[in-house]
Amino acid sequence: MKLSFKLNPTLETLPVYQPGRPIEEVARELGIPAKQIIKLASNENPFGPSPKALAAIQEAAKQLHLYPDGNAFYFKQKLAAKLAVSPANLILGNGSNEIIEFLGHALLGPGDDIVVSEYCFAIYPIVAKMLGANVVTVPAKNYGHDLRAMLKAITPKTKAVFVANPNNPTGTLASNEEVMELVNGVPSNVVLVMDEAYIEFLDKPLDLIPTIKHGEKQNLILMRTFSKIYGLAGTRVGYGIAAPDFIAALEKIRQPFNINSLAQAGGLAALDDAEHVRKTRENNAEGKQFLQKELVALGCETITTYANFVLARVGDGQKVFEQLQKQGVIVRPMGGYKLPEWIRISIGTPEENARCINSLKKILA
Numbered sequence: 550m551k552l553s554f555k556l557n558p559t560l561e562t563l564p565v566y567q568p569g570r571p572i573e574e575v576a577r578e579l580g581i582p583a584k585q586i587i588k589l590a591s592n593e594n595p596f597g598p599s600p601k602a603l604a605a606i607q608e609a610a611k612q613l614h615l616y617p618d619g620n621a622f623y624f625k626q627k628l629a630a631k632l633a634v635s636p637a638n639l640i641l642g643n644g645s646n647e648i649i650e651f652l653g654h655a656l657l658g659p660g661d662d663i664v665v666s667e668y669c670f671a672i673y674p675i676v677a678k679m680l681g682a683n684v685v686t687v688p689a690k691n692y693g694h695d696l697r698a699m700l701k702a703i704t705p706k707t708k709a710v711f712v713a714n715p716n717n718p719t720g721t722l723a724s725n726e727e728v729m730e731l732v733n734g735v736p737s738n739v740v741l742v743m744d745e746a747y748i749e750f751l752d753k754p755l756d757l758i759p760t761i762k763h764g765e766k767q768n769l770i771l772m773r774t775f776s777k778i779y780g781l782a783g784t785r786v787g788y789g790i791a792a793p794d795f796i797a798a799l800e801k802i803r804q805p806f807n808i809n810s811l812a813q814a815g816g817l818a819a820l821d822d823a824e825h826v827r828k829t830r831e832n833n834a835e836g837k838q839f840l841q842k843e844l845v846a847l848g849c850e851t852i853t854t855y856a857n858f859v860l861a862r863v864g865d866g867q868k869v870f871e872q873l874q875k876q877g878v879i880v881r882p883m884g885g886y887k888l889p890e891w892i893r894i895s896i897g898t899p900e901e902n903a904r905c906i907n908s909l910k911k912i913l914a
Contacts, residue, residue, distance in 0.1 A: 559678060559679060559680075559681055560679075562678070563675065563678055563679055564671070564674075564675060564678075566671050566672060566675060567885055568591065569588065569590030569591035569879065569881050570588075570590060570874075570879055571588070572586045572588050572879065575874055575879055579874065579875060581877055585877045586877040586878075586879065587877065587878055587879070587897060587901045587904060587905070588879045588895075589878065589879060589880050589894050589895040589896075589897050589901060589902075589905055590879045590880050590881040590893075590895060591782070591881070591895060592717070592747075592777060592856070592857050592858050592895045593776070593777075593780070593782050593895060594777065594778065594779070594780030594782075594829055594857075595832065595895075595896070595897040595898045595901060596780060596825070596828065596829055596832065596898070597780050598779070598780040598781050598815060598819065599779065599780065599818065599819045599822035599825040600822070600825070601818040601819065601821055601822045601825075602779070602780075602781060602814075602815040602816070602818045602819040602822065603815075604818065605814040605815055605817065605818035606784075606811045606814050606815045606818075608814065609810050609811050609813075609814035609815075610811065612810060613810065613811075615810070616806055616810075617806050617808065617809050617810035617813060618810070618813065619805050619806050621641055621808045621813050623813075623817060624641070624808070624813045624816050624817045625639055625641065627817055627820055628788065628816070628820065631820055632758060632790065633758070633762075634758060634761070634762055634790060635793065637793040637796060637797075638761060638762070638790055638791065638792070638793060638796060639788055639789070639790060639796065640788065640789045640791070640796050640799050640800060640803065641786065641787070641788050641803075641807070641808045642786075642787040642788065642789065642803075642807065642808075643785045643786075643787070643807045643808065644774065644776060644785040644786070644787045645744065645746060645772045645773065645774045645776075645787030645788070645789075646672050646787065647785075647787065647803075647807065648770075648772050648787055648788070648789045648799075649672050649673065649676050649742075649772070650676055651789070651799045651802045651803060652676075652709060652740065652742060652770070652799070653676040653677060653679065653680050653682075654680070654802045655798055655799055655802060656708045656709050656740055657676075657677055657680040657681075657682040657708055657709070658680060658681060658682065659680075659681035659682070660681070660682070660683070660706065661681075661682040661683070661706060661707075661708045662682065662683045662684075662685050662704065662706040662707045662708065663677045663682055663683075663684055663685065663707070663708060663709045663710070663711060664685045664687060664699050664702045664703060664707055664709075664710045664711070665684060665685070665686055665687070665710075665711050666686070666687055666689055666693070666694040666695070666699065666712070666716070667686055667687065667688050667689035667887075668689050668692060668693075668716065668718060668719050668886055668887070668888065669686075669711060669713065669716070670711075670713050670716075670717050670718075670744065671885065671886070673711040674686075682708070683706075685702050685707070687699045687702050689719075691721070692719045692721055692852050692860075693716055693719060693721030693722070693723060694712055694714070694716060694721070694723050696712070696723055696727040696728065696730065696731045697727065697730070697731075699712070699731070700730070700731055700734045700735065703735065703736065703739055707739050708739065708740065709739065709740040709741075709742055710731075710735060710739060710740070710741050710742065711742045711744065712728075712731070712741070712742065712743055712744065713744035713745075713746065714728065714743060714744070714745065714748075715747040715748075715750070715751070715854070715855040715856040716856075717744075717746065717747070717856065717858075718858075718860065718881075718883060718886050718888075718893050719852055719854075719860055720852055720853070720854030720855055720856045720858060720859065720860055721852060721853070721854075721855070722751070722855040725755045728743075728755055728757075729755075732757065732760065732766060732769060735768065736768075737767065737768050738768070739768060740768050740769075740770065741766075741768060741769050741770070742770055742772065743757060743769065743770070743771050743772070744772045745771050745772060745773050746772065746773060746774045746776070746777055747777060747855070747856040747857060748773065749777070749778040749826065749830065750777075750778065750830060750833055750855065750856055750857055751855060757769065757771055758771065758790060761790060761791060761792060764792065766792075767792045767794070767795065768795075769791065769792075770789050770790065770791040770795065771789065771790040771791070772787065772788070772789050772790075773787065773788055773789075773790070774786065774787040774788075775787070775815075775816050775819060777857060778826055778829050778830065778857075779816070779819045779825075779826070780819075780825070780829070781812070781815050781816060781819060784809075784811060784812035784815050784816070785812060786808060786812045786815075786816045832896075832898065832899075833857050833896050835899070836896035836897065836898075836899065836902050837854060837857075837859065837896055839899070839902055839903075839906075840859045840894060840896060840902055840905075840906070841853075841854070841859055843906045844859065844861045844906075844909075847906075847909060847910060847913055848913070849861045849862055849863055849909075849913075850862040857895060857896050858893050858894060858895045858896060859893070859894050859896065860883070860888075860891050860892075860893050860894075861891060861892055861893075861894060862890050862891050863890065863891065863892055863909070863913065864890060864913075865889075865890070866882045866883050866884060866888070866889050866890055866891050866892045867882045867884055867889065869882075869892055869909070869912055869913075870882035870892055872912045873892075873905070873908055873909070873912065876908040876911070876912075878904060878905050878908045880892045880893065880894050880895075880905070881893040881894075881895075
């Protein structure tokens with residue numbers, strides 16, 4: 550039935566983000582017991598959250614009748630100490646997706662532009678279009694960001710440039726030299742958003758925090774998350790690092806209690822579990838090497854990845870995705886990212902990785 554009232558006209562053409570399918574949904578649809586399904590679709594931590602985080606969440610659950618700390622004081626203090634910044638440099642979000650929304654509301658309106666890469670995280674253009682802004686898409690270079698071309702694409706209408714490094718969904722990494730060229734080249738009236746969701750998987754990541762701490766780049770914001778290496782995707786905790794005045798402006802947009810009490814407790818405890826992070830990083834390095842080697846042996850093209858997933862060209866990505874589901878393996882088809890021949894495989898445990906490859910062997914044969 551047609552609605553009797555008018556909606557925002559931008560909704561007519563606004564795409565809907567399609568997340569990786571949950572295990573329970575696939576189990577219901579295909580009649581497969583949930584315990585027999587593995588999910589390698591959403592770049593989650595295959596080891597789950599830190600045991601310390603789980604214990605803290607269980608303890609915090611006793612106080613669920615109380616509102617959480619609206620400013621997440623202790624969590625923010627501990628996170629700031631770990632990053633060697635001031636709490637005034639941090640804003641917390643319900644996942645880093647909410648930080649992207651904060652930026653959209655703070656910066657964008659009808660007629661404004663953002664600059665993104667061809668294979669960028671889907672939420673950047675969705676938020677921009679939701680607010681009536683235009684999306685300037687720069688062609689990819691070897692499936693990654695062409696940062697020099699993105700710099701040249703900036704015009705007087707540009708309000709923000711979004712760069713994920715490592716990039717999702719391709720796993721590519723821009724060189725330190727090109728990143729610094731971009732950081733120093735973006736005009737001061739344009740905000741540079743560096744999405745570093747996968748930075749903890751890098752051996753020697755470029756540290757951009759000092760440029761913010763020392764007040765050199767008021768227009769730079771870094772986004773990070775607890776969803777990946779910390780294994781807390783279900784609690785939805787992301788954060789931004791920027792100049793205090795920029796953070797103060799974003800705080801005006803943030804809803805009260807956007808970080809619930811379980812998320813705060815889990816994040817606080819996860820920061821203490823260096824062993825869990827080390828174990829996850831080690832498993833990721835081994836799994837990445839295994840998957841890329843086996844995929845190449847199957848005749849699949851892959852892209853060198855610096856994150857916790859591998860992109861593989863398998864022919865008909867949607868068809869292979871559907872066939873893998875029937876075997877109880879959930880991956881991510883890349884048609885929505887205009888890569889219809891590809892699937893994205895999150896790196897799991899050694900057993901999950903082997904099962905995925907064995908299933909692919911049967912399908913591709």
